[in-house]
Amino acid sequence: MPRTLFTSPPSPWPSLAVWLLLCFAAAAIGAVASANAPDFYAQLNRPAWAPPAWLFGPVWTVLYGLMALSAWVVWREVRLEQGFAVYGLFGAQLAANALWTWLFFAWRQGQWAFVEILVLIALIVATMKVFWRIRPPAAALLVPYLAWVCFAAALTFSIWQRNPGLL
Numbered sequence: 001m002p003r004t005l006f007t008s009p010p011s012p013w014p015s016l017a018v019w020l021l022l023c024f025a026a027a028a029i030g031a032v033a034s035a036n037a038p039d040f041y042a043q044l045n046r047p048a049w050a051p052p053a054w055l056f057g058p059v060w061t062v063l064y065g066l067m068a069l070s071a072w073v074v075w076r077e078v079r080l081e082q083g084f085a086v087y088g089l090f091g092a093q094l095a096a097n098a099l100w101t102w103l104f105f106a107w108r109q110g111q112w113a114f115v116e117i118l119v120l121i122a123l124i125v126a127t128m129k130v131f132w133r134i135r136p137p138a139a140a141l142l143v144p145y146l147a148w149v150c151f152a153a154a155l156t157f158s159i160w161q162r163n164p165g166l167l
Contacts, residue, residue: 016072023068026094030101037105045162063145070141074134086130093123110160110167117153
């Protein structure tokens with residue numbers, strides 16, 4: 001039914017809930033792989049600049065929320081049928097994000113976790129470029145995510161190099 005002067009636009013909140021659900025589903029997939037992460041992380045030889053294990057949960061909670069908000073801002077401009085490639089790229093970076101946790105914590109493949117996180121950085125940058133063309137604030141919402149993943153890449157490399165027998 002077309003909108004008229006007397007009808008209100010549909011509420012945007014259900015679509016935000018869907019994006020939150022999607023992003024936190026990816027987080028949950030990664031969380032399964034990191035069930036024993038605090039114990040494993042404690043065993044590792046880490047650089048002095050490595051954050052404590054308790055910090056990762058709160059940081060990732062905020063970052064997944066920002067990812068969802070970013071996708072939702074774009075969604076309000078470009079629907080799925082109009083921008084399948086846009087959302088395919090966003091989905092690819094979500095999948096790569098979840099895969100890193102499996103590679104590092106579950107499968108203990110430091111080398112592949114490092115290679116994969118570099119791919120993740122490229123996917124985040126590509127997503128930001130596409131989002132910037134649609135809604136610059138959506139790309140800006142991903143800046144903390146990119147910064148944290150770049151930090152995580154350096155940490156991954158350092159831990160992998162320091163722990164040849166474990167990773």
